[in-house]
Amino acid sequence: MFAFTVRRILQAIVVMLVISFIGFAIKHNFGDPVRELVGERVTPEERAQIRERLGLNDPFLVQYSRFLVDALHGDLGRSFFFKRPVTEVILSKAPATLELVFCASLIVILLSVPAGIHAAIYPRRLLSRFIMGSSIVGVSIPVFLTAIMLIYIFSVELGWLPSFGRGETVLLFGFWESGLLTKDGLLHLIMPSVALSSIMLPLFIRLVRSEMMEVLESEYVKFAWAKGLQPRRVWYVHAFKNTLLPVITVGGVQLGIMVAFTILTETVFQWQGMGSMFIESVSRADTALMVSYIVVVGAIFVVVNTMVDLIYGLVNPTVRVAGRQ
Amino acid sequence: MGKLLSIEHLNVDFAMRTETLRAVDNVSLAVHRGERLGLVGESGAGKSVLGFSIINLISKPGYIDSGRVVFQGQDISTYNDEQMRTIRGNRISMIFQDPMMTLNPVLTIGAQMKETLLAHASISDAEATAICLEKLRKVYISSPGKRLTQFPHEFSGGMRQRIVIAISLLTNPALIIADEPTTALDVTIQAEIMDLLLELCESDRMGLLLITHDLAVVSQVTQRIAVMYAGTIVELGPTGDIINRPQHPYTRGLLGALPQKAGDSRRLNQIPGVMPGLAKIPPGCPFNDRCNMAGDICHEKRPPLIVKQSGNQVACHMVD
Ligand SMILES: Nc1ncnc2c1ncn2[C@@H]1O[C@H](COP(=O)(O)OP(=O)(O)OP(=O)(O)O)[C@@H](O)[C@H]1O
Ligand SMILES: [Mg+2]
Numbered sequence: 048m049f050a051f052t053v054r055r056i057l058q059a060i061v062v063m064l065v066i067s068f069i070g071f072a073i074k075h076n077f078g079d080p081v082r083e084l085v086g087e088r089v090t091p092e093e094r095a096q097i098r099e100r101l102g103l104n105d106p107f108l109v110q111y112s113r114f115l116v117d118a119l120h121g122d123l124g125r126s127f128f129f130k131r132p133v134t135e136v137i138l139s140k141a142p143a144t145l146e147l148v149f150c151a152s153l154i155v156i157l158l159s160v161p162a163g164i165h166a167a168i169y170p171r172r173l174l175s176r177f178i179m180g181s182s183i184v185g186v187s188i189p190v191f192l193t194a195i196m197l198i199y200i201f202s203v204e205l206g207w208l209p210s211f212g213r214g215e216t217v218l219l220f221g222f223w224e225s226g227l228l229t230k231d232g233l234l235h236l237i238m239p240s241v242a243l244s245s246i247m248l249p250l251f252i253r254l255v256r257s258e259m260m261e262v263l264e265s266e267y268v269k270f271a272w273a274k275g276l277q278p279r280r281v282w283y284v285h286a287f288k289n290t291l292l293p294v295i296t297v298g299g300v301q302l303g304i305m306v307a308f309t310i311l312t313e314t315v316f317q318w319q320g321m322g323s324m325f326i327e328s329v330s331r332a333d334t335a336l337m338v339s340y341i342v343v344v345g346a347i348f349v350v351v352n353t354m355v356d357l358i359y360g361l362v363n364p365t366v367r368v369a370g371r372q
Numbered sequence: 373m374g375k376l377l378s379i380e381h382l383n384v385d386f387a388m389r390t391e392t393l394r395a396v397d398n399v400s401l402a403v404h405r406g407e408r409l410g411l412v413g414e415s416g417a418g419k420s421v422l423g424f425s426i427i428n429l430i431s432k433p434g435y436i437d438s439g440r441v442v443f444q445g446q447d448i449s450t451y452n453d454e455q456m457r458t459i460r461g462n463r464i465s466m467i468f469q470d471p472m473m474t475l476n477p478v479l480t481i482g483a484q485m486k487e488t489l490l491a492h493a494s495i496s497d498a499e500a501t502a503i504c505l506e507k508l509r510k511v512y513i514s515s516p517g518k519r520l521t522q523f524p525h526e527f528s529g530g531m532r533q534r535i536v537i538a539i540s541l542l543t544n545p546a547l548i549i550a551d552e553p554t555t556a557l558d559v560t561i562q563a564e565i566m567d568l569l570l571e572l573c574e575s576d577r578m579g580l581l582l583i584t585h586d587l588a589v590v591s592q593v594t595q596r597i598a599v600m601y602a603g604t605i606v607e608l609g610p611t612g613d614i615i616n617r618p619q620h621p622y623t624r625g626l627l628g629a630l631p632q633k634a635g636d637s638r639r640l641n642q643i644p645g646v647m648p649g650l651a652k653i654p655p656g657c658p659f660n661d662r663c664n665m666a667g668d669i670c671h672e673k674r675p676p677l678i679v680k681q682s683g684n685q686v687a688c689h690m691v692d
C-alpha cells in the first residue's frame with residue numbers, strides 16, 4: 048500500500064506539472080502582466096522598463112520555472128480586476144463552490160446507491176422500471192432547464208425556496224464562509240445542489256445498477272447462493288462490495304468533474320463561487336484569474352482522482368497486498 | 373442402502389424468447405446414502421443444469437417444469453426460497469468448476485467460511501472459527517489460522533479448490549454435488565483433488581454426485597455411473613460394468629475416446645458429428661443421427677431407460 052501510495056502521488060505531481068504548464072502557456076501568450084500591475088495609462092517606454100524589471104524578456108522556460116516556484120509559494124499572480132492576489136480571490140470563492148459540490152455529491156450518492164441496487168436486484172418490479180425510465184428522462188434534460196424549472200416551481204409559484212445567492216453564511220476559521228450552518232444558508236443550497244446533481248444522478252444510478260447486475264451473474268455470487276446464505280448477505284456483502292470497486296473509480300472521477308459543471312449552475316442561481324467568478328474573469332479578460340481557476344480546478348481534479356485511487360486501494364485487497372509485498 | 377436423493381421424472385426447461393427448450397428431459401436418478409455417483413457426458417448434455425436443479429439454483433431463464441427431487445424423504449422441489457436455503461450449503465453442498473471464480477475476491481477466506489456456518493446454525497464466532505480450522509486441516513491446508521485472514525488471490529488454484537472443498541464440508545452435509553471440480557486445474561493437481569474428495573467421502577460416508585466429462589476421473593472415484601446425452605440418461609450402472617462392458621453406442625463412443633496415453637486428443641473421434649443443440653434434438657432416440665446401429669424404430673420412438681441383459685439400465689432399442 049505504501050509503494051502504491053507513493054506511486055500514485057508521483058503521478059499526481061506529474062499531472063499537476065502538465066496542468067501548470069498549460070496554464071502558464073495561456074498566461075504567457077495572452078496575458079499582459081504590465082496591465083495587471085499598472086493599468087493601461089502608461090507610456091510605452093515605461094512599459095518596456097517594467098517588462099525588463101519583471102523578467103518578461105527572459106526565455107520561456109526561465110519564466111515558467113519562476114511561475115512554478117511562485118505557485119508553490121501560493122502566488123499565482125494578481126487579479127487585474129480585483130486588484131488583489133488571485134489566490135486570495137479564489138480562496139474567498141472556493142467555499143461556495145465546494146459546499147455546492149459537496150451537497151450535490153451527497154444527493155447523488157445517497158439516492159443512486161439504493162436506487163441502483165434496487166433496480167439491479169428486482170429488474171422487473173414497477174419501481175425499478177420507474178427508476179430506470181426517469182433516469183433516461185433525467186439525463187436528457189439540460190442543467191439550466193432543470194434549474195429554471197426548479198426556480199419557477201419552488202420560488203415563483205410556491206415561494207418555498209430562495210432563488211439566488213447563498214443566504215446567511217457563517218465565517219469559519221477566519222476564511223471559510225459556510226452556508227451549511229444556518230437554516231437560511233441550507234435553504235439556499237437546496238435548489239442549486241439538486242440542479243447540479245441532476246446530471247450525475249441518472250448516470251450514477253445506471254452505473255450502480257449495471258455493475259451490480261454484472262456482479263450478480265458472477266460465479267462467486269452463485270456460490271454464495273449455493274452456500275445457503277441469506278439474500279441480504281449475498282446482495283449487500285458479496286455483490287455490493289464488488290460493485291463498489293468500479294463505482295468508486297468511475298464515480299469518483301465524475302464527482303470531481305462536477306466542480307467544473309458548477310459554472311452553469313452558479314450562473315443561473317447567481318451563486319458567488321468559483322464558477323461564476325471564472326465566467327466573469329473571462330468577460331473581463333482577467334487572465335491571471337482565469338489561469339489560476341484552471342490550475343486550481345485542475346488541482347482539485349488531481350486530488351480527487353488520487354484520493355479515489357487510494358480509497359480503491361483500501362477496498363481492493365489485490366492492490367493492498369501488492370503494495371505490502 | 374437407503375436412498376439419500378431421488379430425482380423422479382425431472383424436466384427442466386429454459387424459456388427462451390421464441391421457444392421453450394428442454395435441457396433435462398424426464399430424468400430419474402438416485403444417490404444412495406454414502407454413495408458416489410458419477411454423471412458423465414459431453415459438453416452441453418445438461419449435467420450442470422441437472423446438478424443445479426437439485427438445489428433449485430438453475431440460472432435464468434431455466435426452471436423446473438415438472439418432476440420431483442426427493443432428498444432424505446422430503447420433496448424439496450416444492451420448497452420455497454427460505455426452506456431451500458436451509459438445504460443449500462447445509463445438507464447439500466456444491467463444489468464448482470473454477471476455483472479462481474468461485475471465491476469472492478474481496479472477502480477473506482475466514483469470512484467466506486464462517487458466514488456459511490452462521491447462516492445455518494446459531495453458534496459463536498469462536499466456535500465457528502474452530503470448525504473452520506478443523507475443516508481446513510482436513511483438506512491439508514497448512515497453517516490454517518493464518519489462512520483465515522488471507523484473500524483468495526493469495527492462493528494457487530489447487531489451494532483454492534481445497535478451500536472450496538473445506539467450505540463444502542463445514543456443515544457436514546449428507547450430499548456433495550461436485551460440478552467438474554478438477555477441470556480448471558493442472559493435470560498434476562487434478563489427481564490430488566480427486567483423491568482428497570474420495571478420502572473425505574469415504575471417511576464421512578458422504579454422498580457424492582460427481583459431474584464430469586472425464587471418464588477416467590469417475591472410474592477411479594465412483595461406484596456407479598450415469599451417462600447423459602442431450603438431456604436424458606442413456607445408460608446407468610456400476611462403474612466397472614460401464615467401463616468394461618458399455619452397452620449404449622454413445623457410452624462405447626465415449627470410452628473409445630478415452631485418452632490412452634498422454635497427448636491423445638480427447639475428442640470423441642469414435643462418434644461422428646456433434647451433440648445437437650437443445651433446439652435440434654431429433655425425434656425418437658436423441659442419439660439416432662450419430663449412431664451407427666440406428667434402425668427405423670430409433671427415428672420413431674424414444675427408447676426407455678430399462679434394465680438389459682447385462683444388468684445395466686440402457687436407453688437403446690438395439691441393445692438386448
Ligand atoms: N442460462 C441458460 N440459458 C439458456 N440455455 C442454457 C442455460 N444454461 C444452460 N443452457 C443449455 O442447457 C444445456 C445443458 O447445459 P449444461 O451447462 O448443463 O451442460 P453441461 O453438460 O454441464 O456441459 P459442460 O460440460 O460444458 O459443463 C445446454 O445446451 C445449454 O445450451
Ligand atoms: Mg457443466
